[in-house]
Amino acid sequence: xxxxxxxxxxxxxxxxxxxxxxxxxxxxxxxxxxxxxxxxxxxxxxxxxxxxxxxxxxxxxxxxxxxxxxxxxxxxxxxxxxxxxxxxxxxxxxxxxxxxxxxxxxxxxxxxxxxxxxxxxxxxxxxxxxxxxxxxxxxxxxxxxxxxxxxxxxxxxxxxxxxxxxxxxxxxxxxxxxxxxxxxxxxxxxxxxxxxxxxxxxxxxxxxxxxxxxxxxxxxxxxxxxxxxxxxxxxxxxxxxxxxxxxxxxxxxxxxxxxxxxxxxxxxxxxxxxxxxxxxxxxxxxxx
Amino acid sequence: xxxxxxxxxxxxxxxxxxxxxxxxxxxxxxxxxxxxxxxxxxxxxxxxxxxxxxxxxxxxxxxxxxxxxxxxxxxxxxxxxxxxxxxxxxxxxxxxxxxxxxxxxxxxxxxxxxxxxxxxxxxxxxxxxxxxxxxxxxxxxxxxxxxxxxxxxxxxxxxxxxxxxxxxxxxxxxxxxxxxxxxxxxxxxxxxxxxxxxxxxxxxxxxxxxxxxxxxxxxxxxxxxxxxxxxxxxxxxxxxxxxx
Numbered sequence: 001x002x003x004x005x006x007x008x009x010x011x012x013x014x015x016x017x018x019x020x021x022x023x024x025x026x027x028x029x030x031x032x033x034x035x036x037x038x039x040x041x042x043x044x045x046x047x048x049x050x051x052x053x054x055x056x057x058x059x060x061x062x063x064x065x066x067x068x069x070x071x072x073x074x075x076x077x078x079x080x081x082x083x084x085x086x087x088x089x090x091x092x093x094x095x096x097x098x099x100x101x102x103x104x105x106x107x108x109x110x111x112x113x114x115x116x117x118x119x120x121x122x123x124x125x126x127x128x129x130x131x132x133x134x135x136x137x138x139x140x141x142x143x144x145x146x147x148x149x150x151x152x153x154x155x156x157x158x159x160x161x162x163x164x165x166x167x168x169x170x171x172x173x174x175x176x177x178x179x180x181x182x183x184x185x186x187x188x189x190x191x192x193x194x195x196x197x198x199x200x201x202x203x204x205x206x207x208x209x210x211x212x213x214x215x216x217x218x219x220x221x222x223x224x225x226x227x228x229x230x231x232x233x234x235x236x237x238x239x240x241x242x243x244x245x246x247x248x249x250x251x252x253x254x255x256x257x258x259x260x261x262x263x264x265x266x267x268x269x270x271x272x273x274x275x276x277x278x279x280x281x282x283x284x285x286x287x288x
Numbered sequence: 289x290x291x292x293x294x295x296x297x298x299x300x301x302x303x304x305x306x307x308x309x310x311x312x313x314x315x316x317x318x319x320x321x322x323x324x325x326x327x328x329x330x331x332x333x334x335x336x337x338x339x340x341x342x343x344x345x346x347x348x349x350x351x352x353x354x355x356x357x358x359x360x361x362x363x364x365x366x367x368x369x370x371x372x373x374x375x376x377x378x379x380x381x382x383x384x385x386x387x388x389x390x391x392x393x394x395x396x397x398x399x400x401x402x403x404x405x406x407x408x409x410x411x412x413x414x415x416x417x418x419x420x421x422x423x424x425x426x427x428x429x430x431x432x433x434x435x436x437x438x439x440x441x442x443x444x445x446x447x448x449x450x451x452x453x454x455x456x457x458x459x460x461x462x463x464x465x466x467x468x469x470x471x472x473x474x475x476x477x478x479x480x481x482x483x484x485x486x487x488x489x490x491x492x493x494x495x496x497x498x499x500x501x502x503x504x505x506x507x508x509x510x511x512x513x514x515x516x517x518x519x520x521x522x523x524x525x526x527x528x529x530x531x532x
Contacts, residue, residue, distance in 0.1 A: 059378065060375060060531060083379065095373065096297065098300070111381075113381075
């Protein structure tokens with residue numbers, strides 16, 4: 001399938017991409033475009049195909065079929081020109097544990113053939129609030145610090161596109177908020193960001209576009225607010241006699257209130273619809 | 289350049305673990321020297337030399353093999369399976385051929401360092417052996433080819449437990465069969481022919497001939513070079529195989 005002409009203003013183009021591992025289809029005929037400067041959240045439960053999609057875009061995996069393009073160039077393991085413009089924060093820690101925070105960044109700078117890296121590294125360490133820990137070995141940093149160092153490592157080449165695969169997984173609330181600030185800062189720099197997460201509130205807070213993925217298929221891409229509007233901005237949540245929580249969605253508050261008056265339940269609330277409701281409604285599977 | 293970047297990082301690793309690396313590099317050959325040299329071979333004469341003079345080139349060959357193989361295979365194995373830092377190379381604009389060369393050279397230098405330690409120990413034991421340019425070259429080629437083998441082996445496996453297969457079925461048999469501790473002359477022709485093809489046999493024999501006779505079969509250098517190139521290419525192929 002050829003890339004459609006209307007996609008030409010897009011920085012990332014995924015066209016009919018399928019990835020199979022034996023009989024298992026991890027990504028199933030996915031087509032998606034991401035515009036320059038877009039902060040796209042890829043939402044899905046574990047095993048939905050989020051990481052596989054990121055790995056395909058970063059050249060870690062080859063698609064079984066379909067085309068992936070970044071800035072008009074087909075992504076492949078040998079496309080150094082594109083790789084120079086990417087920053088990748090994988091799901092797991094990819095730091096050299098024996099090296100210090102500073103040395104990890106020097107190593108990354110050398111791999112990207114950056115010559116004058118001293119000031120750049122100082123700036124990154126400061127942005128990530130790691131200056132005090134620059135001489136600490138990566139293995140001795142806390143989980144949150146390691147994550148921030150990974151983000152610094154991904155930014156060493158001042159990338160145009162940043163892929164973040166669950167960057168806050170396993171991080172406490174304070175650590176997560178710090179990372180959110182960094183991601184918001186990256187957004188202000190105009191970087192194109194693809195974030196995978198199964199923390200729905202994270203996507204709601206950070207992303208200007210959200211994409212729902214499950215069982216390797218993409219359901220829909222839109223803004224978080226549009227998703228909520230389409231579903232109904234008011235949610236009625238009630239616990240029924242079969243010990244099951246039910247959700248109903250309404251466009252107007254009056255409709256929700258009218259509905260509540262007819263519900264027989266010991267616990268019934270009207271609240272604003274969240275992105276988690278949207279996701280739950282799409283997949284009928286609660287994200288943890 | 290990727291080669292120097294990797295060597296820089298490995299040098300930091302070496303500096304930080306200098307004491308541990310040095311003591312572990314000394315331990316095994318020291319035990320061999322005590323057991324086979326002092327203990328067993330004090331009064332034994334083989335090929336016109338004392339057993340100590342006979343066995344030291346074999347122990348150097350063995351140590352360069354083991355040290356280079358382990359140095360690189362453990363590092364790559366950990367970075368691939370546990371630290372996941374190997375994937376960083378795959379998403380970075382690095383030349384895999386140069387990256388592999390950097391890692392292999394780092395492993396080879398560790399092998400050379402270990403061989404230097406054995407020579408030092410053997411001097412402390414009062415054994416002085418003849419060393420020339422070819423002796424150093426053969427040690428380096430042996431270190432390089434087994435570092436390359438370790439690089440390919442570490443990338444070819446999917447579990448740390450699989451690494452022991454290489455040790456059990458390749459490294460350990462070679463350690464004992466390739467003329468490190470005994471002369472291959474008395475082996476049956478068929479067995480001798482098979483063992484004679486293996487790289488460690490060429491290294492052991494060449495080093496021993498240099499030490500005891502001052503000359504050696506130069507074709508061994510070609511054999512070691514061929515093994516080096518083949519294992520290096522295998523390592524590169526294994527690097528690319530990481531992109532699935």
